[in-house]
Amino acid sequence: MAEPMAERKQAILRAVTDDYISTAEPVGSRTIARKYDMGISPATIRNEMADLEEEGYLEQPHASAGRIPSDKGYRFYVDALMLGRSISEVEKSRIRAEYGRRRDEIRSLVRATAKVLGEMSQYASVVVGPAVKGARIHHIQLVPLGSDSVLVVVVTSSGLVEHRLLAIEHSMTPADLDRLSAVLNDRLRGSTLADIRGRILRDLQIEVSAYASFLEDMFELLIDAVRSSDEDRVHIDGLMKLLAQPEFKEIEKARPILEFLESDGMVLSELSASSRGGGGRPEISIGSENSRDELRNCSIVSAPYGPGGRVIGAIAVVGPTRMDYSMVTALVGFVAERLSELLTRLDMHKSTE
Amino acid sequence: MAEPMAERKQAILRAVTDDYISTAEPVGSRTIARKYDMGISPATIRNEMADLEEEGYLEQPHASAGRIPSDKGYRFYVDALMLGRSISEVEKSRIRAEYGRRRDEIRSLVRATAKVLGEMSQYASVVVGPAVKGARIHHIQLVPLGSDSVLVVVVTSSGLVEHRLLAIEHSMTPADLDRLSAVLNDRLRGSTLADIRGRILRDLQIEVSAYASFLEDMFELLIDAVRSSDEDRVHIDGLMKLLAQPEFKEIEKARPILEFLESDGMVLSELSASSRGGGGRPEISIGSENSRDELRNCSIVSAPYGPGGRVIGAIAVVGPTRMDYSMVTALVGFVAERLSELLTRLDMHKSTE
DNA sequence: GATTAGCACTCTAGAGTCAGGAGTGCTAAT
DNA sequence: ATTAGCACTCCTGACTCTAGAGTGCTAATC
Structure with a gap:
């Protein structure tokens, strides 16, 4: 045998x-x-x-x-x-063009990725952006907005910018905030948000005890930001394309998959499992190979991405098991590579300061 | 007759x-x-x-x-x-709970609104957030991120926070940036982004001529931010709910509507037209009353919202013409009112500085 | 021994037929 | 003005039938 x-x-x-x-x-x-x-x-x-x-x-x-x-x-x-195909020059330049403008901020990069994947594959696309949780703080800045509120801006080392408004009780002058920003940066740069909660917060509160309660509030807010930003990590596009496939003409067939895609949490756990593999070529999961039962009628082609070999997220295309694996694999591979490259460049800027 | x-x-x-x-x-x-x-x-x-x-x-x-x-x-x-119905206390507190946590930032408010509308109506929901274009600048801040990039944060008077990364050629010290921030705030507060492009930019460039090219780049970026942020204004939720309605069992019936909803631009022009009406109770547009042909198989219940009577956006529910108008109208009315109220409170904070 | 032509067989999709049921419109009675 | 009664229409679902596609098997061929 x-x-x-x-x-x-x-x-x-x-x-x-x-x-x-x-x-x-x-x-x-x-x-x-x-x-x-x-x-x-x-x-x-x-x-x-x-x-x-x-x-x-x-x-x-x-x-x-x-x-x-x-x-x-x-x-x-x-x-x-399957005859390995690589995508055409036309398509490549189409992708490059999509990235051309928005090379600055990671979130718009992620969104553009979802869009281009959906449009070019003719299937649904999923892009999981970097997690805030666990990311290292690159910069933190307090911006005075008025007598009673402060904008807290946090930039992580992966290039994610998070911000939250914070109501304050006692008026703080811009100078106060600047000084506080400086202290915060000094102490927090390089830590993760999780770190902060414990030791560092206590140290800080002693050091600048005048603002102890302000700091308390602020970290509360940041912790909450971390929690809720996990939902924001998942970007979907091309749902319509998926529905146009003949296997999903009766909506009942598509419902399980759409429901899966609509639930950010499920997508997250599914894709972060598959993105552990790291490196190499896109991973293909076919029908019943998918761990979730509701995905047994579709296939998923996914690849991790991130700056300089580090994995910070994943991209994927979801289509019927009858999908054009050759085209999709080439597309996913190229896009993941391209995206990683952009991020690597961004990252270098940051480490050369 | x-x-x-x-x-x-x-x-x-x-x-x-x-x-x-x-x-x-x-x-x-x-x-x-x-x-x-x-x-x-x-x-x-x-x-x-x-x-x-x-x-x-x-x-x-x-x-x-x-x-x-x-x-x-x-x-x-x-x-x-139709027997005017008002939504139950249970539902009201459900809505209030949804808003409870995230009263800080307008974008998460908008998103929460789309979610709650979709879930409670059992139809698709659309929420159009405030426009960046035309919004007045409330605060602008330059944050140093390294030797070669600066984060530009703009807070508009409607509470929208936009940010962009900007690569810089010549190193600028944090002190430089602070001074520049101060000048910018002094000059730009209260202007719209559109205003800036003309006269003000020229004045500024003369005043702080050392940074002329920096300013040029920055405004370029901001203009681009305005353009692209229009896409971000539209938030959709509950698509699945819509597809569960029997009239859309064959996907062909739903396609025109889904396509409409997927195109942010169309949604924008459609809803901003209807939200001009301002004030009062929700507007109902039934089947062929819709100006767009692809919407003749559905009805839209919409209402504008905004702080203190000013209209900055609109919310809407999209369902089959056979929709439960009584329930949806009550729901849309209540949510729009609630949202406006929250924004009014936010707004007051800002104007009392 | 592998390949192929031929043929009987099976199954689906689509067209046609038919009976049952739901609902109407009309008429005549109340 | 209302209503009971009834003939009529049309859809729906079940059934039948046929044409077409495709198979699997057998026997002939290379």
Whole structure:
């Protein structure tokens, strides 16, 4: 058993998969003989297909229809059969153009990524931005807004800018705030927000005891910001594209997937699991391979990204199991790479100060 | 012509509409006689319904089915027939709770509004946040982030916080930036971003000529921020809820509406038109009353909001023409009012500085 | 021994038919 | 003016039937 699959059988499996991916119709022996001339008759192809079905690579929707790939068939296809494609120059420059303008702030970068992935893949796209939690503080600034409120701006080392308004009881002069900002920066730079809660806060409160309660409030706010910003990490696009796929014509088929995508929390846990793998090429999860049951009718192509090899988030494309793996893999790979590159450049700026 | 509709006819129209709204099935004379006992026989009801159809308030999907309200019928219903309902205390406190935590920043308020509207209405919700364009500058702050980049933070009088990273060529000390911040605040407070582009920029460049090119870059960035932030104004939620409605079971029916909602630009122009009306109670736009053709299969209930009577944005619920107008109108009204109230309070803080 | 032509068989999609049910419109009686 | 009665219409779902596609098997062929 487990002997390598014969050359010709592979060719047939590839043909069936290619054809089904592009037509969404079960494909029969006749079709293959006609479209992909491999010099053998439909009858021969039928025999091979019967074998492939027995081995679990193909299945029949009903007794007298053509064959379609099973999840196992798709798996073999992406691992061994699929012709690796790289995306065209036109597409590349399209992507670069999308990034051209907004190279400054990470959130708009993330959003642009979701948009370009959705539009170019014709499926749904997901981009998970960097977490605030655990990020190191790069800069913190208190901005006086009036007699009774202060804007707290925190910039993390990953380039994320968070801000919150804080009501204050006692008037503080701009000079006060500046001095406080300086102290805060001195003490907090490089710590994570989680760190702050404990030791550092206590130290600070002693040091600038006049502002003890102000600091208390401020950290409360920041902690809350961390919590709620996790929801903001997930950006979805191209839902409409997904719904345009024939497998989702009846909305019931799409509902589980849409519900999954609508729940930021689930997306987060799913994608951060898959992005641990790090490095290399995009990861492909096909139908029943997905850990969640509601995703057994779709496939996900994902890749982590981040500056200089560090992983801070992930991008993904979600489509039917009949998705164009070749195109999507190339696209996801290129975009993740491109995004990482941009972030690396941003990061360098920051470390050379 | 145009004599007032007889009492009983109105009762029948109301019954038909109520029933259709809750069952989504065409309703026949028999059903009405059974469910809403108004002491008359099905035959009488039939006669009245025939009249109502002739006058355009009802229509028949096909010759021997029950009746359903036409757009004109719904219009009469919402204007004259619908029993005004106010939302329950439970719901009110649910809404208040949603707002409880995040009273600080306008963007999270807007997002929370979209979420609560979607969940409680069971339809899609749209919230248009305040425009950056045209907003007055309340505060502007330059934050040094390293030797070669500066974070520009702008707070508008509507409470919107925008920020952008700016690469700089020549190193500027924190002190430089502080002085520059002070000058900028002095000169720009109260102007709109549009104003800046012209005269003020020139004056400033002369005054602090050392930073002329820096200022040029900065304003370039801000202008761009204004442009791109228009996209961010629109927040959608509850799309899934909309798709769960029986009229959208075949995705084709929903597509035009989804496409409309996905295009921020269209939503923006549509809603800002309707929010001009200002004040009072929610505006209801039914089916063919909508100016856009792709919306002829849905109804929109919208209301403007803003601090102290000023309109800065709008909220809306989008559902099938068979939507529960009574519930939605009450909900939209309450939420818009609540949101305006919160903003008014925020605004007062700001004007008492 | 592998390949292929031929053929019977199976299954689906779509068209046609039919009965049942819901609802109407009309008429005549109240 | 209202209503009971009834004929009529039209949809819905079940059933049947056919055409077409595709298979699997067998026997002939290379």
